[in-house]
Amino acid sequence: MDLAVGNIQAGDNAAEGAGEKTPTPRQQAVLDAALGLIVDPKAALTMSSLARAASCSKESLYKWFGDRDGLLTATVRWQAAKVRGRPVRRGELDGELLKESLERFAADWLTVISGETSVALNRLAIGEAAGGGTGRNLGRIVADNGPLAMGRRLTPLLEMGREAGLLAFDEVTEAFRDFFGLVVRDVQIRLLLGDRLDLSPASIRADAARATRQFMALYGAHQGPDGPALKMKGKE
Amino acid sequence: MDLAVGNIQAGDNAAEGAGEKTPTPRQQAVLDAALGLIVDPKAALTMSSLARAASCSKESLYKWFGDRDGLLTATVRWQAAKVRGRPVRRGELDGELLKESLERFAADWLTVISGETSVALNRLAIGEAAGGGTGRNLGRIVADNGPLAMGRRLTPLLEMGREAGLLAFDEVTEAFRDFFGLVVRDVQIRLLLGDRLDLSPASIRADAARATRQFMALYGAHQGPDGPALKMKGKE
């Protein structure tokens, strides 16, 4: 949450597909109040409770966001806009920098998914994905800003590592998904199911280092006399 | 779903902590109808809809299950009782059998979590875990029959592998969690978020083989002249 907070304020954001306008400051305050209600375990996000919490009228909520689904969509988008990370700078890439970058990715990701905001938002999107016919954009938006966003951010680094002869893989997508699994393991599903799981900064650092070490053991291009530890080509 | 269906019918099940009686056949039919409603994307599980679908009265639902939460709990328990797997038989364990057992575990698990029943039930439990004060047993029950059950089933096999000198690890829990991550990766969270993801039997088999191969590369006790590929002790 507190990592790489980069609010898009100047200019219009050309990204994000269909033209979605950035909310006004007043609307941003409302969306922050909505996030607070979503996160609070003993509070439910209803249009009335949000109007009360944000000191605005329900009429304004409907005018600004259309309906409840539009409000949820805008809230998810607003939160997603807050946690965007910076891309890796191209250029010199040696083994040490690659390892540090991977560890940083892993630690950042564990920090994000263990945050109460991320847990609450994923729960909301998953609950929304249960109903088939309703506005199921939520699940896609969260997925886009969840695992898929991590993939988009990590893929260039992995390919740079391959170009530099530090990594060996055929499909960058598969390499990323393995890294994802080594980092997340059962943490996210257990958090979503309500399991108490203390993710202290120290344990996050240790987990990030472990995942990176394992990933390098699987995909590192060892320059030693023996080849890579794991051959990816050929089936069986 | 269709793997290792072992209905507990004879005698009372001494397991499962607080004494929970096995439902009568009529109640089992009702619980199956509840599962059908939970799975159906365009149907919601309400007491009325379940009474209609199961051709029973709401009064009977409340008499049998107490309240809505009891019904959900019983439904989750009922489904969990259906997918229990068999333990691995002790005795001779060589490298080939270990590999086959791991692959079987991985394939079984991918089959379970990609089943629509598992997805729907996990969604339900996650949605229920959002409200803090309500009967949050659901999340714990699903977790107990989800990752934790897989851990309980897999741990003995891993320790047998270590005793046989085939695996090398310090903490069996950590080894299991790594295996879990290699198997599940981002599949479960994407399925929960509504992502379409074709898990054909062929791809499941391939994924199970890949995860097992990677796990053995990380944790296998190589009998070659060089030591294990990954030292687990010592930090940094």
Added chain:
DNA sequence: TCAGTACCGTACCGTACGTTACGGCCGATG
């Protein structure tokens, strides 16, 4: 035959919530 039991079908109640409508306040604009 008659009481008892278990169950179905349905009507009903209270509440929560999404959504709409209305009255009042305030700053801007002419």
Added chain:
DNA sequence: CATCGGCCGTAACGTACGGTACGGTACTGA
């Protein structure tokens, strides 16, 4: 100063749902 648009606060409406009550039916056992 008058008017207008944006917004707040609140009341009101319709619906959905959890939970309860009641009448009707089939079966059992004395």
